[in-house]
Amino acid sequence: MNAPFAADARTPAELLxxxxxxxxxxxxxxxxxxxTGERVELSVRTFDNWVAKTSNLLQDELNAxxxxxxxxxxxxxxxxxxxxVACWSVGxxxxxGxxxxxAGLVVSGPDGLEAAQACSGERVALALRPLGGRFPQRPDGFLDYAAEVPGQGDRFAPYSPVDPESPALETLVDGxxxxxxxxxxxxxxREGAARIGLERGGRVLSTLPYDDWAGLEAGLLAPLAAGASVVLCRNSDALTDDQWRSRIESERVTLRIG
Structure with a gap:
């Protein structure tokens, strides 16, 4: 039996x-x-670079x-x-959701800006535009993530080591x-990766939202834990069976969830 990927890792950041x-x-x-027709592919190195910049923004600019x-x-x-992963890197x-x-900090996409104003702490807005573009006009009371993150450092080290036994995630399971x-x-x-049959080097396609454990597991955490990768698909309800087959083949998907 093959050894599990990153057997010594105790936090999601250590898996990365x-x-x-x-x-x-x-x-x-x-x-x-x-x-929008957008497709973005991030290698492990590129994803890690974004995480490092975002972690520096969290720690140094937002004092989190x-x-x-x-x-x-x-x-x-x-x-x-x-x-x-940036949150988990900082602690x-x-x-x-x-x-x-x-919360002491809120990070919101365009659809959540009104609700996000209930946060009395730092507020960050993501335009979620193709190529990571900025808002045409920054929302009042928010930092524009796309404007703030490019100037952050490419390497990150937390001020204090992250305790694997400290709280890291609040989510829902079956409501x-x-x-x-x-x-x-x-x-x-790790248990989820084994349950869904995701193996090292596998590639899972997920259409699930991130608002509960099932979506987080399929769309990020199980692939990280298994040494696999993920294809996230949003606004894809209108795709035909032929279009799905083509995507699954072109992306070399080994497992589809959602």
Whole structure:
């Protein structure tokens, strides 16, 4: 039996570091938005670079750290995946779909800006435009992520080591709240990868949102834990069977979920 990928990793950020050390050039996250025709592919190295820049933004510009909580009002998107791993790199608890009024930081896409104003702390807005473009006009009361992140450093080191036993993720399972440490998140991700049959080097296509564990598992965490990769598809309800077959073949998908 083959040894599990990154067996010593105890946080999601450590899973990413293991992938970077093994094969930085392989694809990690491929994203489709079928409403705009956008396709973005990030290698492990490129994804890690975005995570490092976002982590530096979190730590140095937003003064976020362990014991802070970030509400992420974002869809399943490559930039959302970056934000999740950046939170875990800094030690911030990520709460996808969380209540902004109860968070010290909120990160929102265009559809969540009104709700995000309930956060009394730092607010970051993502335009989610093709090629990571900026808002035509920055929303009042928000930092524009696309304007802030390019100037951040390409390397990241937390001010203090991230404790694998500290809170890392707040999500839902079958509609019930679940709070996980980094270590528990990695363990559940490994179990999920085994349950869905995702093997090392595999490629899972997911159309699930990130608003519960099932979507986070299929669309990010199980691929990280298995040494695999993910194809995220958004706004794809109108695709025909032939179009799906073509995408699955061209992307060399080994498993489809959603």
């Amino acid at each position: 570091r293991a992938a970077l050390g093994e094969d930085p050039a392989r694809p990690l996250v491929t994203f489709y938005d079928d409403a 750290g362990p014991e802070d909580r970030a509400a992420l009002l974002l869809p399943a998107h490559w930039q959302t995946a970056v934000w999740l 911030v608890t990520a709460a996808p 969380g209540d902004p009024a109860e 019930l709240p679940l709070r996980l440490s980094g270590e528990q998140t990695v363990q559940l991700a």
